[in-house]
Amino acid sequence: MWDVLLLAGLLVSWAPALTGLAWHEWLGLAFGAALLIHTLLHWQWIAAVTRRFFARVSWASRLNYLLGAALFVSFTLIIFSGVMESRVVLAAFGLRLSNTEFWRGLHHTAADLTLWLAALHIAVHWNWIVNGCKRLLKTPACASVNTSPAAPAPVRISTHE
Template sequence: MKKSNKNSAKLRVILDLLFFILMVLVLIPQSTGIPIHEWLSLVILLPFFLHLLVNWNWIANQSKKLIKNKIQKTKFDYVFNWLLYLLMLVVTVSGIVISEAALPVFGIHFKTNAFWTATHNLSATLFIAFLGIHLALHWKWIVQSIKKLKLLADLHYLKQTATVVKKQRKALLLLLALSIILSLGIWLIEYSNWAQQITLNSAKNTSKNTQKPTQSWLLYVLPLVKVTVFLTIPALLTGLVIKIKKKLKK
């Protein structure tokens, strides 16, 4: 393996591990507390975009093949990754709109409504399931990469992020522009009749129903259980489907 390829592979697995750890923490806001949850949600965008940049050559090549209608084996993986990207944007935009701690520090206040709260909760849950499927699709590479990784000794590969950003600066600008445009589109959904109807219905239901307070220790345990279940089950089912497909081909 060439040195540049080795550096890229090491950087990729370190960034992915960092992203995964931060994502688990972000997905259990009741356990970490809202302020930590919101600040980590902003921090996690850095490894997320770096992950895209490290894999940009694959994204660009697959996009070209899709235009020429030459994608076959990786077509599902390609489309699925874009769906995961869109879900990440929905989770982020809806999280920003309902921010209670991070944005108010900068004097930015959004009027919270039930539509964005419901959207944030639903998209976050879907993201967990999609992340589980994504892990299953790349499980072989993940296991092999972690076996080769010497975490403390290999942390210096993070210095390669500057090289990646410099090399892929055009791709970064394209990703940022695309993300901003799509995020604005997602935000404008709030003004649709559909979103306003959801807000009105939710307000009526909230006034009728009163939830019983959850025991304090469950507030810390249940979010982690939810993440584990919604992450593991889709991953196991995807792994099972992959094994069945391999057996059918033999």
């Protein structure tokens, strides 16, 4: 569920023409916080794969790890450069930076790179996404009846003799 919220936040913040500059900048900061939380939620996996990266780990795990690291770096670049070129968030704190043209170029380049990396990340995890959606949409026919083959048949009590 967290991943879906992260993706939705990314898509909304990706279009400043839809949200306006102020919302774009504040959503970007919120997205940075969400990225930090996402990283912390997956920290055990990150630490485990980091420890075993060159030892016994599957190529799929290595690819996933490298893709995640590239996404983390590119998202960090987006957020940092976005703050550095900010016209709304920095102004709220009474700050203004110079050389925003450099930061704007870095921001757009990192955003383009991240878009491709995010698409690749989704493609790599597509089966997991589809299966997760199926599990969320699946509802049991009757939750109170045990229909497992090992379950005993229900006992009928009849009042007729």
